[in-house]
Amino acid sequence: MQIGELAKRTGCESETIRYYEREGLLPAPARSSSGYRRYEQPHLEQLAFILHCRSLGMPLADIRLLAGFHQQPAAEPCDRVNALIDQQISRVHSQIEALQKLEIQLQQLRARCDSPHTLADCGILKTLDGAAAGEACACHDES
Amino acid sequence: MQIGELAKRTGCESETIRYYEREGLLPAPARSSSGYRRYEQPHLEQLAFILHCRSLGMPLADIRLLAGFHQQPAAEPCDRVNALIDQQISRVHSQIEALQKLEIQLQQLRARCDSPHTLADCGILKTLDGAAAGEACACHDES
DNA sequence: CTTGACCTTATAGTAGCTACAGGGTTTGCA
DNA sequence: TGCAAACCCTGTAGCTACTATAAGGTCAAG
Ligand SMILES: [Zn+2]
Ligand SMILES: [Zn+2]
Ligand SMILES: [Zn+2]
Ligand SMILES: [Zn+2]
Numbered sequence: 498m499q500i501g502e503l504a505k506r507t508g509c510e511s512e513t514i515r516y517y518e519r520e521g522l523l524p525a526p527a528r529s530s531s532g533y534r535r536y537e538q539p540h541l542e543q544l545a546f547i548l549h550c551r552s553l554g555m556p557l558a559d560i561r562l563l564a565g566f567h568q569q570p571a572a573e574p575c576d577r578v579n580a581l582i583d584q585q586i587s588r589v590h591s592q593i594e595a596l597q598k599l600e601i602q603l604q605q606l607r608a609r610c611d612s613p614h615t616l617a618d619c620g621i622l623k624t625l626d627g628a629a630a631g632e633a634c635a636c637h638d639e640s
Numbered sequence: 641m642q643i644g645e646l647a648k649r650t651g652c653e654s655e656t657i658r659y660y661e662r663e664g665l666l667p668a669p670a671r672s673s674s675g676y677r678r679y680e681q682p683h684l685e686q687l688a689f690i691l692h693c694r695s696l697g698m699p700l701a702d703i704r705l706l707a708g709f710h711q712q713p714a715a716e717p718c719d720r721v722n723a724l725i726d727q728q729i730s731r732v733h734s735q736i737e738a739l740q741k742l743e744i745q746l747q748q749l750r751a752r753c754d755s756p757h758t759l760a761d762c763g764i765l766k767t768l769d770g771a772a773a774g775e776a777c778a779c780h781d782e783s
Numbered sequence: 784c785t786t787g788a789c790c791t792t793a794t795a796g797t798a799g800c801t802a803c804a805g806g807g808t809t810t811g812c813a
Numbered sequence: 814t815g816c817a818a819a820c821c822c823t824g825t826a827g828c829t830a831c832t833a834t835a836a837g838g839t840c841a842a843g
Binding site for chain 2: 550552563566572573575576578579585586592593596599607610614615625626628630631634637
């Protein structure tokens with residue numbers, strides 16, 4: 498199949514497929530006489546593997562490693578696999594925590610303005626300006 | 641003061657300050673005879689304003705707008721300010737939701753492996769391979 | 784024989800920095 | 814006076830994971 502059909506079947510754009518090939522995540526497929534890429538079923542599965550990992554937020558570098566385990570002797574321990582997943586879980590977890598703090602801060606800032614009123618009176622702008630001048634702010638106040 | 645001192649006082653690297661100037665977030669300061677940037681107190685406050693907004697996760701484009709409201713007539717309504725903050729809150733909120741789904745999926749995947757064992761037996765790898773072949777997976781199973 | 788839908792490569796753009804390379808300036812000290 | 818350390822300058826490239834062109838080649842239908 499051509500790249501367009503692979504794209505349609507996986508829901509991944511042709512350009513992304515070419516990008517994965519350039520990045521070494523997908524092996525370079527055979528070419529037709531006119532230079533068109535020709536894919537087979539294994540390519541589709543390899544791409545699906547990548548997309549599935551991507552949908553879990555895994556970075557391409559980790560997916561490369563994960564895919565590489567298929568080339569390793571099957572008797573090796575799987576702890577490196579687990580480590581990659583655990584790392585991803587903790588990355589995601591700390592992002593969540595950071596964003597939750599952010600949301601609280603933003604809501605504290607937002608609460609300074611009970612619109613509608615003018616720019617001169619806006620509690621949000623006043624808070625931001627005050628903080629820039631060194632005053633305590635609603636959002637970063639530790640109390 | 642020179643750029644290095646402004647950097648030290650704000651905890652922002654010199655290169656970042658120059659970057660903000662290039663991006664039009666900070667006005668170009670006066671220069672010494674040898675071409676060194678010379679900053680005054682207002683610059684420090686403007687930079688602090690930017691950094692404070694950045695710490696709330698605001699994109700530079702929004703900070704540019706937010707800073708621009710200082711040049712607007714003070715009698716204008718502040719609803720555009722509120723809209724920017726509300727937008728940011730909803731961005732952050734939807735990111736949190738997406739990441740929380742991700743974390744659950746990752747933990748479901750992680751639960752397939754009760755290490756230690758081998759690559760051939762690893763439930764994580766088996767799940768990923770199965771999903772690539774079109775089977776249902778622990779992580780994306782809707783049940 | 785031409786139109787349209789494919790495909791190819793190469794390059795640049797996105798966000799927000801960060802890290803050089805390759806130079807000039809200023810300060811202090813022997 | 815000479816020199817080195819610690820500043821500063823510009824310009825460019827790198828990071829992630831794509832996305833979007835530009836400029837061209839190929840193929841099947843009508
Ligand atoms: Zn307001
Ligand atoms: Zn604050
Ligand atoms: Zn395992
Ligand atoms: Zn899954």
